[in-house]
Amino acid sequence: MADRTWPAERLIVAAQRGDAESISALVSGSHPHVRRFARSLCATPEDAEDAAQEALIILYRKIGTLRATGALASWMFRIVRNECLRRARLTVRRPELVEDTRAISAEDEVMRRLEADRVAAAIAALPADQRQVLIMRDVQGLSGRLVAGALGLSVSAMKSRLHRARATVHRTLESTPEGGADG
Structure with missing residues (x-):
C-alpha cells in the first residue's frame, strides 16, 4: 500500500539538493503521513489541518537542512508535535480571555x-x-x-x-x- 510508505530515499536526496520537482513530489508524498500525525496529536481537526500545513511548509523551505534521509519521518513528527503543542497552549488561553473581561x-x-x-x-x-x-x-x-x-x-x-x-x-x-x- 503506497499510502503507508514514505517517499523513497532518492527522492529525498534530490529534494535536499534543490530539485524543484523532487521537492514538490516529496511534499505531496509526505502529506498523508503528516496529516495522520497531526490528526492523532492535535486537539481539533482544524488545528490538525493547520499543523499539517505548517509542517509541509517547513519541509518545503528547509528540506536542505535535513541531515539524514532516514530521519524524515521523525523530523516531520517533531515539527507536527511542536505545532500541535503550540496550538494547544493557545487554545487553553483563549477561553479565559473570552470569559473574563476584567483586566x-x-x-x-x-x-x-x-x-x-x-x-x-x-x-x-x-x-x-x-x-x-x-x-x-x-x-x-x-x-x-x-x-x-x-x-x-x-x-x-x-x-x-x-x-x-x-x-x-x-x-x-x-x-x-x-x-x-x-x-
Missing part, C-alpha cells in the same frame, strides 16, 4: 504562560506512546474505546498507558518549581 495583570498573564509552558514541556517529555494516548484522551477528548481502537490497543492497555502518562506528568509538575519561584 488581567501582567503578572497573572506571565504566571499563566509559565504554567502552560510547564504542562506542555511535561507532556512533550513523555514517551511517544504515552504522549499520544494522553493527547488523544485528555486534550482531544476522544473516548477510551476510540483511542484504543485508533492505536490498536485493548481498552485496558490504553487505560494503563493513560494512567502512566498522567502520573508522570503529575510527578514532573510536582518536582519542577512553578514559574521559577522558590518553593
